[in-house]
Amino acid sequence: MSALRSGPLDTAAALTAVVSTDHGGIALFAGTTRAEPRLREVAAIEYEAHEDLAEVEIQRILDEARDRFGAIVVAEHRVGSVATGEPSVVVAVSAPHRAEAFAACRYLIDEIKDRVPIWKRMHYTDGGTEWIDGTGHRTAGQPTGRG
Amino acid sequence: MSALRSGPLDTAAALTAVVSTDHGGIALFAGTTRAEPRLREVAAIEYEAHEDLAEVEIQRILDEARDRFGAIVVAEHRVGSVATGEPSVVVAVSAPHRAEAFAACRYLIDEIKDRVPIWKRMHYTDGGTEWIDGTGHRTAGQPTGRG
């Protein structure tokens, strides 16, 4: 099943997907877009993926978490434009006990953020944009005093 | 708002309640009833609270998490009978970043389990019951070989 979604993520469905009567704990993490009004106000974030490799890498991370923590696991990541307040990524797990549930959930989100070929481009309310990909490439908006 | 519920917990509503455009991460933990078919199969767990003190203590824990982690927090706990697979407790938080979100979520569930005056009574499929309250008090079911 594809882990990349071009529409809204269903966090409630992620919880339902991991329920098990063998497991005593469910943990979920969702990354959401912050508005940052005191820095440079964000209108939306655009996510671009190397889709084939991202799918492979997310499945690999899910397999690792399943094996290490005995967890039932799901993960979904948005591609395209995500408005502030909306989730861009959701991971959910169930595991026999609380400690493994937290550990598996943390493992999933940390590894996804580290390893999966997805990049974000900030779209600011001043009209400027900025790729977060190590190049520092940005387009100018109206002056904001932040450079 | 009361944190004790005699009906099913709404985990999806807990997620919605903590959404904020100031916050980059949402974390949720739900404790669910395990069936334990290989030990002594559980039919349901009954939760009994010192309701007034439980409400006070949960609110105190929520305040602590809010102050320590800058988090938006919610917590709900079931009282009465909870079937296997259903959540007995749910905590959800949002925080500026991932690390605080996980820390606040873990703090809430750990402190609730340690401090809030709620006790569970196991109802086994063999008809026996057992209070988990330090007294070891139980009623016999059909023999199970476990004593």
Added chain:
Amino acid sequence: MPEQITVTVKLFASMKEAAGTGQLEVSLGAGSPAGAVWGHLPDAVQDLGLPKATRYAINQQWTLPGAVLRDGDEVALILPVSGG
């Protein structure tokens, strides 16, 4: 100042079940500590034994077993908890 005071003892879980009620009136000497209520509970409750980690709350505030009771107080015996 009366020589005897009456307090309400709140019981939960197996102790409530053994007592057949969640609430008992107990009379004991003025100046008694919270921990003294144990000796005044029905035999069916005392037969369960008092778990070491039991805590006390007076009028819905956590307290120590040595806290002095006043007439009309509500004392809760908080057995080791198992919620969550």
Added chain:
Amino acid sequence: MPEQITVTVKLFASMKEAAGTGQLEVSLGAGSPAGAVWGHLPDAVQDLGLPKATRYAINQQWTLPGAVLRDGDEVALILPVSGG
């Protein structure tokens, strides 16, 4: 064995934007490593600079910049990621 090979280079994020396309054909000497494609990209891309933490994937498998390319390979330049 040809002296020149042709590979497909996949570009993303700011490099895709600078190139005006996410996919380029590049011809280079047989035996060239994955890291050698950088020198064959359009000036508009090279002007961005190559971030140190850039990684490479050949045919959707992670690889090292020294991995030898074969004719027809797909090489992806994976800039430091920022998903999540």
